[in-house]
Amino acid sequence: MDWKFLEGLLSGVNKYSTAFGRIWLSVVFVFRVLVFVVAAERVWSEDQGHFDCNTRQPGCTNICYDFYFPISHTRLWALQLIFVTCPTFMVVLHVAYREDRERKYKAKNGENTRLYTNTGQKHGGLWWTYLMSLFMKTTFEVLFLYALHYIYDSFRLPRKVQCDISPCPNLVDCYNSRPTEKTVFTYFMVGASVVCIILNICEIFYLIAARVVTMKQRRSAHTKRCNKIID
Template structure:
Protein backbone atom coordinates (compact mmCIF):
# COMPACT_ATOMS: atom_id res chain seq x y z
CA UNK A 1 0.00 0.00 0.00
CA UNK A 2 1.28 3.51 -0.91
CA UNK A 3 1.18 6.07 1.90
CA UNK A 4 2.43 8.99 -0.22
CA UNK A 5 -0.98 10.67 -0.43
CA UNK A 6 -1.47 10.48 3.34
CA UNK A 7 2.02 11.86 3.94
CA UNK A 8 1.44 14.78 1.53
CA UNK A 9 -1.94 15.50 3.11
CA UNK A 10 -0.56 15.69 6.62
CA UNK A 11 2.42 17.73 5.49
CA UNK A 12 0.05 20.25 3.89
CA UNK A 13 -1.89 20.68 7.13
CA UNK A 14 1.28 21.16 9.16
CA UNK A 15 1.64 24.87 8.29
CA UNK A 16 -1.87 25.62 9.56
CA UNK A 17 -1.53 23.70 12.83
CA UNK A 18 -0.68 24.92 16.31
CA UNK A 19 2.42 23.70 18.16
CA UNK A 20 0.41 20.85 19.67
CA UNK A 21 -0.97 19.98 16.23
CA UNK A 22 2.55 19.74 14.83
CA UNK A 23 3.49 17.45 17.70
CA UNK A 24 0.48 15.27 16.81
CA UNK A 25 1.72 15.10 13.22
CA UNK A 26 5.18 14.04 14.41
CA UNK A 27 3.69 11.26 16.55
CA UNK A 28 1.57 10.03 13.63
CA UNK A 29 4.54 10.05 11.24
CA UNK A 30 7.24 8.58 13.47
CA UNK A 31 5.47 6.40 16.02
CA UNK A 32 2.52 5.19 13.95
CA UNK A 33 3.02 5.42 10.20
CA UNK A 34 6.72 4.51 10.09
CA UNK A 35 6.39 1.78 12.72
CA UNK A 36 3.45 0.34 10.81
CA UNK A 37 5.29 0.34 7.46
CA UNK A 38 8.68 -0.83 8.75
CA UNK A 39 7.71 -3.37 11.40
CA UNK A 40 4.04 -4.12 11.91
CA UNK A 41 3.34 -5.33 8.37
CA UNK A 42 6.22 -7.84 8.65
CA UNK A 43 5.16 -9.12 12.07
CA UNK A 44 1.67 -9.99 10.79
CA UNK A 45 2.77 -10.86 7.25
CA UNK A 46 1.92 -14.59 7.40
CA UNK A 47 -0.58 -14.63 10.26
CA UNK A 48 -2.97 -17.03 8.49
CA UNK A 49 -0.29 -19.46 7.37
CA UNK A 50 1.35 -19.50 10.81
CA UNK A 51 -1.93 -20.13 12.63
CA UNK A 52 -1.98 -23.84 13.57
CA UNK A 53 -4.46 -26.14 15.28
CA UNK A 54 -3.69 -29.65 16.60
CA UNK A 55 -6.13 -31.32 14.19
CA UNK A 56 -6.05 -32.22 10.51
CA UNK A 57 -9.78 -31.89 9.87
CA UNK A 58 -10.24 -29.98 6.58
CA UNK A 59 -11.63 -26.50 7.16
CA UNK A 60 -11.18 -26.51 10.95
CA UNK A 61 -8.20 -24.16 11.02
CA UNK A 62 -9.84 -21.75 8.57
CA UNK A 63 -13.06 -21.56 10.58
CA UNK A 64 -11.20 -21.06 13.87
CA UNK A 65 -8.94 -18.37 12.39
CA UNK A 66 -11.92 -16.46 10.97
CA UNK A 67 -13.66 -16.71 14.35
CA UNK A 68 -10.77 -15.32 16.40
CA UNK A 69 -9.58 -12.84 13.75
CA UNK A 70 -12.67 -11.64 11.82
CA UNK A 71 -10.66 -8.71 10.46
CA UNK A 72 -6.92 -8.64 9.97
CA UNK A 73 -5.36 -6.52 12.70
CA UNK A 74 -2.79 -5.01 10.36
CA UNK A 75 -5.52 -3.96 7.87
CA UNK A 76 -7.61 -2.52 10.67
CA UNK A 77 -4.60 -0.45 11.79
CA UNK A 78 -4.18 0.81 8.24
CA UNK A 79 -7.85 1.81 8.17
CA UNK A 80 -7.45 3.53 11.54
CA UNK A 81 -4.47 5.56 10.29
CA UNK A 82 -6.42 6.66 7.22
CA UNK A 83 -9.58 7.55 9.15
CA UNK A 84 -7.83 9.60 11.87
CA UNK A 85 -5.77 11.49 9.28
CA UNK A 86 -8.35 12.36 6.62
CA UNK A 87 -10.35 14.85 8.79
CA UNK A 88 -7.35 17.11 8.25
CA UNK A 89 -8.47 17.23 4.63
CA UNK A 90 -11.32 19.50 5.80
CA UNK A 91 -8.76 22.13 6.79
CA UNK A 92 -6.89 21.85 3.48
CA UNK A 93 -10.15 22.19 1.49
CA UNK A 94 -11.25 25.19 3.53
CA UNK A 95 -7.94 26.99 2.95
CA UNK A 96 -8.13 26.12 -0.77
CA UNK A 97 -11.65 27.58 -0.84
CA UNK A 98 -10.37 30.83 0.70
CA UNK A 99 -7.50 31.04 -1.78
CA UNK A 100 -9.91 30.35 -4.64
CA UNK A 101 -12.22 33.18 -3.53
CA UNK A 102 -9.32 35.63 -3.43
CA UNK A 103 -8.26 34.63 -6.94
CA UNK A 104 -11.81 35.02 -8.29
CA UNK A 105 -12.31 38.46 -6.70
CA UNK A 106 -8.71 39.48 -7.41
CA UNK A 107 -8.33 41.13 -4.03
CA UNK A 108 -7.37 40.38 -0.45
CA UNK A 109 -10.40 38.99 1.39
CA UNK A 110 -8.60 37.53 4.40
CA UNK A 111 -5.66 38.55 6.56
CA UNK A 112 -4.16 35.25 5.45
CA UNK A 113 -6.05 32.31 3.89
CA UNK A 114 -4.42 29.99 6.44
CA UNK A 115 -5.06 32.11 9.54
CA UNK A 116 -7.08 30.36 12.26
CA UNK A 117 -10.09 32.69 12.27
CA UNK A 118 -13.71 32.76 11.23
CA UNK A 119 -15.03 29.66 9.53
CA UNK A 120 -11.60 28.06 9.39
CA UNK A 121 -11.52 28.02 13.20
CA UNK A 122 -14.75 26.00 13.25
CA UNK A 123 -13.46 23.67 10.52
CA UNK A 124 -10.30 22.99 12.50
CA UNK A 125 -12.29 22.36 15.70
CA UNK A 126 -14.58 19.93 13.85
CA UNK A 127 -11.57 18.08 12.41
CA UNK A 128 -10.12 17.65 15.94
CA UNK A 129 -13.42 16.33 17.30
CA UNK A 130 -13.81 13.89 14.40
CA UNK A 131 -10.22 12.64 14.77
CA UNK A 132 -10.70 12.06 18.50
CA UNK A 133 -13.98 10.27 17.85
CA UNK A 134 -12.32 7.94 15.33
CA UNK A 135 -9.51 7.18 17.79
CA UNK A 136 -11.96 6.23 20.54
CA UNK A 137 -14.13 4.22 18.14
CA UNK A 138 -11.22 2.16 16.83
CA UNK A 139 -9.89 1.45 20.31
CA UNK A 140 -13.30 0.13 21.35
CA UNK A 141 -13.52 -1.88 18.10
CA UNK A 142 -10.08 -3.44 18.68
CA UNK A 143 -11.00 -4.41 22.22
CA UNK A 144 -14.35 -5.92 21.22
CA UNK A 145 -13.09 -7.80 18.16
CA UNK A 146 -10.03 -9.37 19.77
CA UNK A 147 -11.26 -9.58 23.37
CA UNK A 148 -8.61 -7.26 24.75
CA UNK A 149 -5.23 -5.93 23.67
CA UNK A 150 -3.22 -9.06 24.40
CA UNK A 151 -2.44 -11.85 21.92
CA UNK A 152 -2.79 -15.22 23.72
CA UNK A 153 -0.51 -18.21 23.24
CA UNK A 154 -3.37 -20.71 23.06
CA UNK A 155 -6.92 -20.54 21.74
CA UNK A 156 -9.66 -23.14 22.31
CA UNK A 157 -11.95 -23.74 19.35
CA UNK A 158 -14.99 -26.04 19.15
CA UNK A 159 -16.64 -24.77 15.96
CA UNK A 160 -17.82 -26.97 13.12
CA UNK A 161 -16.27 -28.77 11.24
CA UNK A 162 -13.79 -29.35 14.09
CA UNK A 163 -14.49 -32.86 15.55
CA UNK A 164 -14.07 -31.60 19.14
CA UNK A 165 -12.48 -28.78 21.13
CA UNK A 166 -9.08 -28.22 19.54
CA UNK A 167 -6.05 -26.19 20.59
CA UNK A 168 -4.95 -23.46 18.18
CA UNK A 169 -1.64 -21.64 18.39
CA UNK A 170 -0.64 -18.15 17.24
CA UNK A 171 2.93 -17.49 16.14
CA UNK A 172 5.04 -14.92 18.05
CA UNK A 173 2.26 -13.85 20.47
CA UNK A 174 4.62 -11.90 22.74
CA UNK A 175 6.04 -9.88 19.86
CA UNK A 176 2.56 -9.12 18.54
CA UNK A 177 1.34 -8.11 22.00
CA UNK A 178 4.22 -5.63 22.30
CA UNK A 179 3.32 -4.03 18.99
CA UNK A 180 -0.36 -3.88 19.94
CA UNK A 181 0.41 -2.16 23.24
CA UNK A 182 2.79 0.27 21.51
CA UNK A 183 0.17 1.26 18.94
CA UNK A 184 -2.52 1.55 21.62
CA UNK A 185 -0.29 3.85 23.69
CA UNK A 186 0.48 6.07 20.69
CA UNK A 187 -3.22 6.19 19.85
CA UNK A 188 -4.00 7.34 23.40
CA UNK A 189 -1.19 9.91 23.15
CA UNK A 190 -2.74 11.28 19.95
CA UNK A 191 -6.10 11.57 21.70
CA UNK A 192 -4.50 13.50 24.57
CA UNK A 193 -2.78 15.86 22.10
CA UNK A 194 -6.06 16.40 20.25
CA UNK A 195 -7.80 17.22 23.53
CA UNK A 196 -5.03 19.65 24.56
CA UNK A 197 -5.13 21.41 21.19
CA UNK A 198 -8.93 21.58 21.26
CA UNK A 199 -8.90 23.07 24.77
CA UNK A 200 -6.19 25.56 23.81
CA UNK A 201 -8.08 26.81 20.74
CA UNK A 202 -11.38 27.12 22.60
CA UNK A 203 -9.90 28.90 25.62
CA UNK A 204 -7.76 31.17 23.44
CA UNK A 205 -10.65 32.26 21.24
CA UNK A 206 -13.23 32.59 24.04
CA UNK A 207 -12.19 36.07 25.28
CA UNK A 208 -11.93 37.39 21.72
CA UNK A 209 -15.35 36.07 20.76
CA UNK A 210 -16.86 37.44 23.97
CA UNK A 211 -15.45 40.92 23.19
CA UNK A 212 -16.79 40.77 19.63
CA UNK A 213 -20.22 39.79 20.92
CA UNK A 214 -20.13 42.59 23.49
CA UNK A 215 -19.18 45.15 20.82
CA UNK A 216 -22.04 43.99 18.61
CA UNK A 217 -24.52 44.29 21.45
CA UNK A 218 -23.28 47.76 22.33
CA UNK A 219 -23.48 48.94 18.72
CA UNK A 220 -27.00 47.49 18.48
CA UNK A 221 -28.05 49.42 21.59
CA UNK A 222 -26.64 52.65 20.19
CA UNK A 223 -28.58 52.15 16.98
CA UNK A 224 -31.85 51.43 18.77
CA UNK A 225 -31.46 54.45 21.05
Protein backbone atom coordinates in the same frame (compact mmCIF):
# COMPACT_ATOMS: atom_id res chain seq x y z
CA MET B 1 5.07 4.23 -0.55
CA ASP B 2 5.71 7.65 -2.15
CA TRP B 3 7.64 9.44 0.61
CA LYS B 4 7.74 12.75 -1.31
CA PHE B 5 3.95 12.76 -1.58
CA LEU B 6 3.69 11.95 2.14
CA GLU B 7 6.14 14.73 2.96
CA GLY B 8 4.13 17.17 0.86
CA LEU B 9 0.92 16.31 2.71
CA LEU B 10 2.70 16.65 6.05
CA SER B 11 4.14 20.08 5.23
CA GLY B 12 0.80 21.25 3.84
CA VAL B 13 -1.09 20.29 7.01
CA ASN B 14 1.68 21.58 9.28
CA LYS B 15 1.35 25.00 7.69
CA TYR B 16 -2.11 25.56 9.20
CA SER B 17 -1.78 23.55 12.43
CA THR B 18 -1.22 24.74 15.98
CA ALA B 19 1.70 23.48 18.08
CA PHE B 20 -0.46 20.62 19.34
CA GLY B 21 -1.43 19.78 15.77
CA ARG B 22 2.21 19.62 14.66
CA ILE B 23 3.04 17.26 17.52
CA TRP B 24 -0.01 15.16 16.59
CA LEU B 25 1.20 14.90 13.00
CA SER B 26 4.67 13.86 14.14
CA VAL B 27 3.22 11.12 16.34
CA VAL B 28 0.95 9.87 13.53
CA PHE B 29 3.57 9.75 10.79
CA VAL B 30 6.61 8.69 12.83
CA PHE B 31 5.20 6.47 15.57
CA ARG B 32 2.23 5.05 13.69
CA VAL B 33 2.62 5.17 9.91
CA LEU B 34 6.34 4.37 9.83
CA VAL B 35 6.09 1.68 12.52
CA PHE B 36 3.10 0.20 10.71
CA VAL B 37 4.83 0.12 7.31
CA VAL B 38 8.32 -0.88 8.45
CA ALA B 39 7.61 -3.34 11.27
CA ALA B 40 4.02 -4.10 12.27
CA GLU B 41 2.86 -5.18 8.82
CA ARG B 42 5.70 -7.72 8.60
CA VAL B 43 4.93 -9.16 12.03
CA TRP B 44 1.42 -10.10 10.86
CA SER B 45 2.48 -11.23 7.36
CA GLU B 46 1.22 -14.73 6.53
CA ASP B 47 -0.21 -14.92 10.04
CA GLN B 48 -2.88 -17.43 9.08
CA GLY B 49 -0.28 -19.82 7.71
CA HIS B 50 1.44 -19.94 11.11
CA PHE B 51 -1.78 -20.44 13.07
CA ASP B 52 -1.57 -24.10 14.07
CA CYS B 53 -4.22 -26.40 15.54
CA ASN B 54 -3.60 -29.87 16.96
CA THR B 55 -5.82 -31.57 14.39
CA ARG B 56 -5.61 -32.47 10.72
CA GLN B 57 -9.35 -32.16 10.13
CA PRO B 58 -9.74 -30.23 6.84
CA GLY B 59 -11.14 -26.74 7.36
CA CYS B 60 -10.84 -26.75 11.15
CA THR B 61 -7.77 -24.48 11.31
CA ASN B 62 -9.27 -21.96 8.87
CA ILE B 63 -12.60 -21.85 10.69
CA CYS B 64 -10.93 -21.35 14.08
CA TYR B 65 -8.65 -18.64 12.72
CA ASP B 66 -11.58 -16.75 11.17
CA PHE B 67 -13.51 -17.05 14.43
CA TYR B 68 -10.77 -15.67 16.68
CA PHE B 69 -9.32 -13.19 14.15
CA PRO B 70 -12.28 -11.86 12.11
CA ILE B 71 -10.20 -8.88 10.97
CA SER B 72 -6.43 -8.51 10.90
CA HIS B 73 -4.85 -6.03 13.30
CA THR B 74 -2.88 -4.44 10.46
CA ARG B 75 -5.97 -3.94 8.28
CA LEU B 76 -7.85 -2.44 11.21
CA TRP B 77 -4.93 -0.06 11.92
CA ALA B 78 -4.69 0.87 8.23
CA LEU B 79 -8.40 1.72 8.23
CA GLN B 80 -7.94 3.65 11.47
CA LEU B 81 -5.08 5.72 10.02
CA ILE B 82 -7.19 6.59 6.98
CA PHE B 83 -10.15 7.70 9.10
CA VAL B 84 -8.14 9.74 11.63
CA THR B 85 -6.04 11.57 9.02
CA CYS B 86 -8.81 12.45 6.55
CA PRO B 87 -10.48 15.09 8.80
CA THR B 88 -7.16 16.95 8.98
CA PHE B 89 -7.24 17.57 5.24
CA MET B 90 -10.63 19.27 5.62
CA VAL B 91 -8.65 22.26 6.89
CA VAL B 92 -6.35 22.20 3.85
CA LEU B 93 -9.35 22.03 1.51
CA HIS B 94 -11.04 24.93 3.35
CA VAL B 95 -7.88 27.04 3.01
CA ALA B 96 -7.68 26.13 -0.69
CA TYR B 97 -11.31 27.27 -1.05
CA ARG B 98 -10.41 30.60 0.61
CA GLU B 99 -7.39 31.03 -1.63
CA ASP B 100 -9.54 30.43 -4.69
CA ARG B 101 -12.05 33.05 -3.48
CA GLU B 102 -9.17 35.45 -2.79
CA ARG B 103 -7.78 34.94 -6.29
CA LYS B 104 -11.15 35.55 -7.93
CA TYR B 105 -11.75 38.61 -5.75
CA LYS B 106 -8.41 40.14 -6.78
CA ALA B 107 -9.05 39.37 -10.44
CA LYS B 108 -12.36 41.23 -10.20
CA ASN B 109 -11.40 44.18 -7.96
CA GLY B 110 -7.67 44.60 -8.51
CA GLU B 111 -4.46 43.18 -7.06
CA ASN B 112 -4.35 45.72 -4.22
CA THR B 113 -7.66 44.51 -2.75
CA ARG B 114 -7.97 41.69 -0.24
CA LEU B 115 -10.90 39.53 0.80
CA TYR B 116 -9.02 37.87 3.68
CA THR B 117 -6.27 39.25 5.86
CA ASN B 118 -4.74 35.79 5.98
CA THR B 119 -6.38 32.84 4.20
CA GLY B 120 -4.81 30.42 6.70
CA GLN B 121 -5.86 32.31 9.83
CA LYS B 122 -8.20 30.26 11.98
CA HIS B 123 -11.23 32.51 12.38
CA GLY B 124 -14.79 32.39 11.14
CA GLY B 125 -15.66 29.28 9.17
CA LEU B 126 -12.09 27.94 9.17
CA TRP B 127 -12.04 27.93 12.98
CA TRP B 128 -15.19 25.80 13.01
CA THR B 129 -13.77 23.49 10.34
CA TYR B 130 -10.57 23.03 12.36
CA LEU B 131 -12.52 22.37 15.56
CA MET B 132 -14.83 19.92 13.78
CA SER B 133 -11.83 18.03 12.39
CA LEU B 134 -10.45 17.63 15.92
CA PHE B 135 -13.74 16.24 17.22
CA MET B 136 -13.94 13.84 14.28
CA LYS B 137 -10.36 12.61 14.77
CA THR B 138 -10.93 12.06 18.49
CA THR B 139 -14.20 10.21 17.84
CA PHE B 140 -12.60 7.92 15.25
CA GLU B 141 -9.67 7.15 17.55
CA VAL B 142 -11.96 6.18 20.43
CA LEU B 143 -14.25 4.11 18.18
CA PHE B 144 -11.37 2.14 16.68
CA LEU B 145 -9.82 1.49 20.10
CA TYR B 146 -13.19 0.24 21.32
CA ALA B 147 -13.59 -1.92 18.19
CA LEU B 148 -10.14 -3.47 18.66
CA HIS B 149 -10.83 -4.27 22.31
CA TYR B 150 -14.36 -5.51 21.53
CA ILE B 151 -13.29 -7.83 18.70
CA TYR B 152 -10.38 -9.41 20.57
CA ASP B 153 -11.69 -8.90 24.11
CA SER B 154 -8.24 -7.60 25.06
CA PHE B 155 -5.18 -5.87 23.64
CA ARG B 156 -3.10 -8.90 24.62
CA LEU B 157 -2.88 -11.80 22.17
CA PRO B 158 -3.18 -15.23 23.82
CA ARG B 159 -0.65 -17.95 23.11
CA LYS B 160 -3.33 -20.64 22.93
CA VAL B 161 -7.03 -20.63 22.07
CA GLN B 162 -9.52 -23.48 22.16
CA CYS B 163 -12.01 -24.12 19.39
CA ASP B 164 -14.85 -26.61 18.93
CA ILE B 165 -16.55 -25.09 15.88
CA SER B 166 -17.62 -27.44 13.09
CA PRO B 167 -15.88 -29.09 11.21
CA CYS B 168 -13.50 -29.51 14.18
CA PRO B 169 -14.11 -33.04 15.55
CA ASN B 170 -13.88 -31.94 19.21
CA LEU B 171 -12.36 -29.23 21.42
CA VAL B 172 -8.97 -28.55 19.84
CA ASP B 173 -6.08 -26.35 20.94
CA CYS B 174 -4.81 -23.74 18.49
CA TYR B 175 -1.59 -21.77 18.85
CA ASN B 176 -0.72 -18.27 17.67
CA SER B 177 2.64 -17.48 16.16
CA ARG B 178 4.83 -14.88 17.94
CA PRO B 179 2.12 -13.78 20.40
CA THR B 180 4.54 -11.78 22.59
CA GLU B 181 5.87 -9.78 19.65
CA LYS B 182 2.35 -9.07 18.42
CA THR B 183 1.21 -8.05 21.90
CA VAL B 184 4.11 -5.57 22.15
CA PHE B 185 3.22 -3.97 18.82
CA THR B 186 -0.47 -3.90 19.75
CA TYR B 187 0.23 -2.04 22.99
CA PHE B 188 2.59 0.30 21.14
CA MET B 189 -0.03 1.20 18.53
CA VAL B 190 -2.73 1.56 21.21
CA GLY B 191 -0.42 3.80 23.26
CA ALA B 192 0.29 5.99 20.22
CA SER B 193 -3.45 6.24 19.59
CA VAL B 194 -4.06 7.30 23.21
CA VAL B 195 -1.34 9.97 22.91
CA CYS B 196 -3.08 11.29 19.77
CA ILE B 197 -6.40 11.44 21.64
CA ILE B 198 -4.79 13.44 24.46
CA LEU B 199 -3.18 15.83 21.96
CA ASN B 200 -6.52 16.32 20.19
CA ILE B 201 -8.28 17.10 23.47
CA CYS B 202 -5.52 19.56 24.46
CA GLU B 203 -5.81 21.26 21.08
CA ILE B 204 -9.60 21.53 21.42
CA PHE B 205 -9.26 23.25 24.79
CA TYR B 206 -6.47 25.45 23.40
CA LEU B 207 -8.58 26.60 20.45
CA ILE B 208 -11.61 27.33 22.63
CA ALA B 209 -9.52 29.16 25.24
CA ALA B 210 -7.78 31.23 22.56
CA ARG B 211 -11.14 32.11 21.01
CA VAL B 212 -12.55 33.20 24.40
CA VAL B 213 -9.48 35.38 25.09
CA THR B 214 -9.72 36.96 21.63
CA MET B 215 -13.41 37.74 22.09
CA LYS B 216 -12.73 39.32 25.50
CA GLN B 217 -9.97 41.46 24.02
CA ARG B 218 -12.26 42.62 21.23
CA ARG B 219 -15.02 43.49 23.69
CA SER B 220 -12.54 45.35 25.88
CA ALA B 221 -11.22 47.30 22.90
CA HIS B 222 -14.76 48.08 21.73
CA THR B 223 -15.71 49.29 25.24
CA LYS B 224 -12.68 51.58 25.37
CA ARG B 225 -13.53 53.09 21.98
CA CYS B 226 -17.12 53.69 23.09
CA ASN B 227 -15.92 55.36 26.31
CA LYS B 228 -13.61 57.66 24.36
CA ILE B 229 -16.46 58.68 22.07
CA ILE B 230 -18.70 59.44 25.07
CA ASP B 231 -15.95 61.43 26.78
